[in-house]
Amino acid sequence: MSIEDAIDNWSSVKKFTDREIEEEKLEKIFDLTTNAPTAFNLQPYRFIVLDSEEAKEKAVNSAIPINRWIQYADKIVVLVGDEEIDVNADQVLSHKLEEGKIDEEKAENLREMYKRYKNRDDEFIMGWLTRNTMIPATSFMLACKNFGIGSCPVRGFSQPKLSEKLDLKETERPILLIPIGYPREEDRNWRRDGEEIFEIR
Ligand SMILES: Cc1cc2nc3c(=O)[nH]c(=O)nc-3n(C[C@H](O)[C@H](O)[C@H](O)COP(=O)(O)O)c2cc1C
Numbered sequence: 001m002s003i004e005d006a007i008d009n010w011s012s013v014k015k016f017t018d019r020e021i022e023e024e025k026l027e028k029i030f031d032l033t034t035n036a037p038t039a040f041n042l043q044p045y046r047f048i049v050l051d052s053e054e055a056k057e058k059a060v061n062s063a064i065p066i067n068r069w070i071q072y073a074d075k076i077v078v079l080v081g082d083e084e085i086d087v088n089a090d091q092v093l094s095h096k097l098e099e100g101k102i103d104e105e106k107a108e109n110l111r112e113m114y115k116r117y118k119n120r121d122d123e124f125i126m127g128w129l130t131r132n133t134m135i136p137a138t139s140f141m142l143a144c145k146n147f148g149i150g151s152c153p154v155r156g157f158s159q160p161k162l163s164e165k166l167d168l169k170e171t172e173r174p175i176l177l178i179p180i181g182y183p184r185e186e187d188r189n190w191r192r193d194g195e196e197i198f199e200i201r
Pocket of ligand 1: 013067153154155156187188189
């Protein structure tokens with residue numbers, strides 16, 4: 001499927017067949033997803049795939065009643081952001097150092113800068129996490145679409161409830177649920193025309 005087709009034929013999928021998603025497809029989807037850009041390439045996110053009925057129930061029971069349909073997805077993927085936004089800084093910087101893109105002094109300056117961002121207020125950090133998980137979420141959903149797998153972004157759930165049920169790290173926040181499965185039904189929704197959503201100045 002071309003990128004054009006994947007984007008042009010987008011619809012969220014909320015009704016699924018019983019067909020299980022193949023593990024190798026899931027691996028390819030995450031290999032594609034990891035290419036998504038993040039600020040300073042810090043990648044402070046991970047996905048948790050709830051596959052067993054027991055694991056899926058944790059998401060279902062954290063969702064608002066109108067979202068109980070997620071129980072019928074083959075898997076429910078939880079996108080988690082880390083308030084410790086420099087959680088991967090050592091890896092990021094060691095790659096840059098190895099590639100000769102920066103020297104030790106520059107690495108130290110970057111490390112300090114990441115810390116200054118990390119120590120800003122809650123509102124700033126939540127904005128950071130939202131910004132830095134939405135592009136990976138989009139890449140993930142389009143990668144699913146590429147393999148014929150349906151998905152839907154779902155924000156209607158209790159973050160504290162799900163954090164507790166999944167035993168997340170103190171600094172981790174569940175940002176989005178993405179139920180996935182082979183589509184049983186797809187329903188296209190109205191969109192504005194392209195010409196309505198931009199202006200050239
Ligand atoms: C940030 C975000 C949160 C959403 N939360 C929910 C949700 O809690 N429950 C739900 O059924 N759909 C949810 N959706 C899906 C939207 O309702 C859906 O994308 C929109 O109606 C357009 O339909 P389409 O994606 O099928 O074109 C959410 C979408 C986004 C982008």
